[in-house]
Amino acid sequence: MFIKIGPAQLNQTFSLYLSPITNWNDFSFETSFILSYSLDGKVVKVGEVKIGHKGQEKSIHTYKSLNNEFENLPDNYFSLGQSPEYYKELKKLSQDLQVKILVGLKDVVYDRNIFEDVRVEAVFIDSLTRYVSISSVEQFGDILEHGVSLRHFGFRVNYENGVSPEFVVESDSKPPKNVHVIIGRNGVGKSHLLRTIVENIDMNNDVVTKTNGEPVSVYDFGLLLYFSLSVFDKPFEKVSFNEVRFSTTQTKKKYIGLYKQDSGELKDINNDLAKDFSVSLYNCIYGSEIKNNMWSEVIKSLEVDINFSDLGLSKLMTVTQEEFTHESTEVFKSLSSGHAAVIYYITHVIELIENKTICIFDEPENHLHPPLLSAFIRTLSEVLKINNGMAVIATHSPVVLQETPRSCIWKMFRSSEDDTDFQRPSIETFGEGVGEITSEVFNLDVRKSGFYSLLEKDSKSYRTANELFNIYNNQIGLEGRAVVYSAMKHKG
Numbered sequence: 001m002f003i004k005i006g007p008a009q010l011n012q013t014f015s016l017y018l019s020p021i022t023n024w025n026d027f028s029f030e031t032s033f034i035l036s037y038s039l040d041g042k043v044v045k046v047g048e049v050k051i052g053h054k055g056q057e058k059s060i061h062t063y064k065s066l067n068n069e070f071e072n073l074p075d076n077y078f079s080l081g082q083s084p085e086y087y088k089e090l091k092k093l094s095q096d097l098q099v100k101i102l103v104g105l106k107d108v109v110y111d112r113n114i115f116e117d118v119r120v121e122a123v124f125i126d127s128l129t130r131y132v133s134i135s136s137v138e139q140f141g142d143i144l145e146h147g148v149s150l151r152h153f154g155f156r157v158n159y160e161n162g163v164s165p166e167f168v169v170e171s172d173s174k175p176p177k178n179v180h181v182i183i184g185r186n187g188v189g190k191s192h193l194l195r196t197i198v199e200n201i202d203m204n205n206d207v208v209t210k211t212n213g214e215p216v217s218v219y220d221f222g223l224l225l226y227f228s229l230s231v232f233d234k235p236f237e238k239v240s241f242n243e244v245r246f247s248t249t250q251t252k253k254k255y256i257g258l259y260k261q262d263s264g265e266l267k268d269i270n271n272d273l274a275k276d277f278s279v280s281l282y283n284c285i286y287g288s289e290i291k292n293n294m295w296s297e298v299i300k301s302l303e304v305d306i307n308f309s310d311l312g313l314s315k316l317m318t319v320t321q322e323e324f325t326h327e328s329t330e331v332f333k334s335l336s337s338g339h340a341a342v343i344y345y346i347t348h349v350i351e352l353i354e355n356k357t358i359c360i361f362d363e364p365e366n367h368l369h370p371p372l373l374s375a376f377i378r379t380l381s382e383v384l385k386i387n388n389g390m391a392v393i394a395t396h397s398p399v400v401l402q403e404t405p406r407s408c409i410w411k412m413f414r415s416s417e418d419d420t421d422f423q424r425p426s427i428e429t430f431g432e433g434v435g436e437i438t439s440e441v442f443n444l445d446v447r448k449s450g451f452y453s454l455l456e457k458d459s460k461s462y463r464t465a466n467e468l469f470n471i472y473n474n475q476i477g478l479e480g481r482a483v484v485y486s487a488m489k490h491k492g
Contacts, residue, residue: 008036008043020063026127028058047086052123053077079105080128087143109140129246133222139355165422169390178384182394184412190394199239202251223357228257278328280351337367342376357389365397377403398437405430459487
């Protein structure tokens with residue numbers, strides 16, 4: 001069986017083709033191909049694969065060093081598929097063909113001896129594994145061996161007082177269980193919990209473990225993304241974001257937000273964030289066919305919503321590469337803060353996400369009114385589902401809870417001055433009304449603040465409820481009137 005370099009041709013007998021991708025590079029390495037095969041007059045696309053060799057220099061595409069036709073890659077060459085779909089397509093073939101292709105392309109998932117031999121090569125680290133962590137390599141191996149990719153997975157955080165909140169993903173569950181939420185009063189420790197997850201996800205120190213108590217490792221969670229657009233949130237001052245490109249000992253950890261990590265300076269919103277978005281979207285559109293399709297589908301889905309229908313985001317799919325940077329930055333600058341936040345978050349998630357990615361969000365409701373926030377949570381959940389990922393969100397918003405089942409929400413509170421505790425909400429939250437969620441879940445907080453506090457205080461100064469209503473010119477709603485009647489009844 002020979003492998004040919006070039007576009008796939010229609011053939012009746014089995015023929016294999018590697019078509020070079022020439023409009024993309026990884027830190028100047030050019031290694032990308034589309035693998036396809038032809039059989040019975042039909043062409044089937046297997047997917048994207050990257051091919052490199054030991055000692056490879058930058059800016060020289062791999063295909064230029066290959067023969068136009070070969071049975072096996074030359075010595076010192078190796079390959080890695082870039083998605084679960086690539087290995088699923090190979091799995092559909094007969095065992096004999098699978099093995100011939102994997103051996104012929106010297107696949108590092110199939111042959112772990114090759115993997116161990118090349119994993120420190122610059123081209124392997126910078127290009128072949130740019131969007132693939134060690135946990136994804138494990139996932140690809142599971143597909144080849146068992147035909148399975150999506151699995152239940154999760155972790156728990158172990159507090160010194162014996163409390164251990166769990167965060168578990170159940171693949172294909174209804175309602176979705178890949179977005180987990182932490183609520184609680186200001187100062188209770190929500191942000192500290194998020195930072196604890198970031199710092200300890202790969203430390204093997206019993207702070208973060210599997211749900212059965214076993215240690216977690218980089219093989220369980222290869223990538224963690226921390227998102228924050230708050231000027232008050234500088235997580236990199238408390239935890240380490242290594243941003244390693246590939247490692248068998250460290251989880252990739254990346255901060256995506258308002259601050260420059262190297263200097264700690266606030267980014268310029270019109271320039272720096274617009275550039276961040278442009279680079280991320282470029283990587284989605286030109287760096288991977290799968291990510292290109294995913295971003296396109298997400299935008300089509302969002303544009304059904306009137307909040308996104310007039311933003312012109314779809315046109316960025318057809319802009320030339322030469323015009324792309326200018327056009328994409330200008331579109332981003334034209335967005336409202338809410339639209340910009342949603343698109344900034346989602347684009348980065350699509351660009352970077354892979355198997356078992358943990359996405360951390362600290363109060364994403366900043367800048368987002370309820371319909372936008374709801375659209376963001378649903379879109380995020382869909383992207384996570386496709387990629388077998390999960391999100392952990394700290395929030396004060398009942399809208400986020402409305403999109404999340406009770407079994408994925410932890411209410412965080414102080415059980416004593418030094419101890420933290422967790423409990424599930426008392427009601428089912430998914431699809432529940434915002435009013436009911438606010439009343440039942442946030443009840444203790446709400447009734448000690450806002451109009452509750454004001455009306456209870458003023459009720460002490462008047463003899464009857466009607467007297468107070470007159471002072472307020474009858475500008476009090478039903479909930480407020482109930483507060484007044486209750487306060488009058490109990491004041492003695």
